[in-house]
Amino acid sequence: MFADKILVNFSQIFSPIDKGRPLRGEEMSEALIIEDGYIAIKDGKILEVGSGNPDQKLINGYTEIIDYSGKLASPGLIDCHTHLVYGGSREGEFAKKLNGVSYLDILKEGGGILSTVKATRESSFSVLFDKTKRLLDKMLVYGVTTVEAKSGYGLYWETEKRQLEVTKALNENHPIELVSTFMAAHAIPKEYQENPDAFIQLIIDEMLPKVKVENLAEFCDIFCETGVFTAEQSRKLLTAAKELGFKLRIHADEIDSIGGVDVAAELQTLTAEHLMAATDEGIEKMSKAHVIGNLLPGTTFSLMADTYAPAKKMLEAGMAITLSTDSNPGSCPTANIQFIMQLGCFKMFLTPIQVFNAVTINAAYAVGRGEKIGSLDQGKQADITIFDATNVDYPLYFFATNLVMDVYKNGEQVVKDFVRL
Numbered sequence: 001m002f003a004d005k006i007l008v009n010f011s012q013i014f015s016p017i018d019k020g021r022p023l024r025g026e027e028m029s030e031a032l033i034i035e036d037g038y039i040a041i042k043d044g045k046i047l048e049v050g051s052g053n054p055d056q057k058l059i060n061g062y063t064e065i066i067d068y069s070g071k072l073a074s075p076g077l078i079d080c081h082t083h084l085v086y087g088g089s090r091e092g093e094f095a096k097k098l099n100g101v102s103y104l105d106i107l108k109e110g111g112g113i114l115s116t117v118k119a120t121r122e123s124s125f126s127v128l129f130d131k132t133k134r135l136l137d138k139m140l141v142y143g144v145t146t147v148e149a150k151s152g153y154g155l156y157w158e159t160e161k162r163q164l165e166v167t168k169a170l171n172e173n174h175p176i177e178l179v180s181t182f183m184a185a186h187a188i189p190k191e192y193q194e195n196p197d198a199f200i201q202l203i204i205d206e207m208l209p210k211v212k213v214e215n216l217a218e219f220c221d222i223f224c225e226t227g228v229f230t231a232e233q234s235r236k237l238l239t240a241a242k243e244l245g246f247k248l249r250i251h252a253d254e255i256d257s258i259g260g261v262d263v264a265a266e267l268q269t270l271t272a273e274h275l276m277a278a279t280d281e282g283i284e285k286m287s288k289a290h291v292i293g294n295l296l297p298g299t300t301f302s303l304m305a306d307t308y309a310p311a312k313k314m315l316e317a318g319m320a321i322t323l324s325t326d327s328n329p330g331s332c333p334t335a336n337i338q339f340i341m342q343l344g345c346f347k348m349f350l351t352p353i354q355v356f357n358a359v360t361i362n363a364a365y366a367v368g369r370g371e372k373i374g375s376l377d378q379g380k381q382a383d384i385t386i387f388d389a390t391n392v393d394y395p396l397y398f399f400a401t402n403l404v405m406d407v408y409k410n411g412e413q414v415v416k417d418f419v420r421l
């Protein structure tokens with residue numbers, strides 16, 4: 001079969017090993033590193049990956065050959081945890097953070113998430129659409145081709161729906177593919193501060209069915225944390241969501257360990273998010289239940305905390321892990337997944353191979369798309385990120401610098417020569 005285009009002469013190609021599930025424990029240290037590699041693309045899919053000169057059977061008069069001498073290729077990067085759609089911003093809290101006021105104390109004062117809720121409720125569809133598009137444009141030039149986007153800044157249906165509709169519209173109008181998560185259970189609205197159980201019931205009775213019927217999200221998530229939702233409330237909401245066919249996530253052990261990981265293991269949520277305060281016992285439970293640990297080192301950095309999630313302990317316990325930005329206006333205002341990858345090395349002591357696996361094949365399974373993206377196996381989408389680097393170590397070692405040069409989505413070039421600009 002002839003290729004439409006063949007990307008040739010890569011110094012290295014990072015090609016994860018796809019086992020049909022997330023890589024666990026020691027498996028995350030393995031990958032195919034193809035020297036002098038080529039990637040043949042046909043109809044937006046991977047046709048063949050190899051080393052040396054592509055076989056002549058791949059080439060006819062219409063095949064475009066593109067030279068990438070001295071460059072590194074990887075599958076398109078996948079950011080599997082963001083709070084992408086929101087109004088306003090929270091730099092006003094920055095001075096408080098610098099003066100030692102905690103994230104939860106700011107929330108308790110009615111700031112934090114609740115101040116973003118106010119700004120989002122006041123933002124129209126087009127304002128949210130344009131703002132989020134600009135954020136996605138930044139993520140794209142950092143090499144990201146798929147993003148998970150949560151709601152959770154409306155809390156009430158009208159604005160939750162608007163957030164989800166912005167995500168749906170952008171999924172159809174931006175090169176980045178979006179995976180939608182419903183997260184009305186992100187904070188307790190002022191009117192329910194005395195009765196959060198009633199708010200959980202409102203979400204179950206009034207919102208979950210609408211999200212399902214209108215096909216506005218595949219996943220359901222909840223913030224299980226001191227001063228937000230308890231483990232029992234999380235269990236109740238996620239059980240109802242599971243019965244409606246949603247795939248499950250849970251924000252657990254971000255600041256305090258209050259039982260969210262137990263809920264994750266019991267309900268076998270696809271992922272548990274944050275895990276900065278994860279205990280040895282909790283790690284064991286997640287490993288046994290095959291819960292993916294989605295680690296967010298940018299949040300630790302942004303909260304000026306010292307507790308990075310115990311990534312290596314999780315790998316020693318046989319867990320699958322991913323790394324994401326947690327891009328949001330309060331606890332992690334960034335669009336840069338490469339910085340997160342570098343924190344994975346510099347602060348969690350993961351190797352470059354483990355980090356690249358965490359933001360490609362494992363992140364693909366964490367968004368329920370492992371069969372379509374996350375590696376360069378034949379038939380997968382030709383989502384490819386190309387770095388101005390000769391090997392897989394360099395983009396992690398040479399930090400705080402965007403080394404992405406070109407990006408392909410479904411075989412089409414969507415970023416060109418960025419690093420040379």
Ligand SMILES: O=C(O)CC1=NCN=C1
Nearest residue numbers: 083113223328329330331
């Ligand atoms: O603070 C925010 O806006 C996002 C967040 N949700 C749970 N942790 C952080």
Ligand SMILES: [Zn+2]
Nearest residue numbers: 081083251326
């Ligand atoms: Zn989050």
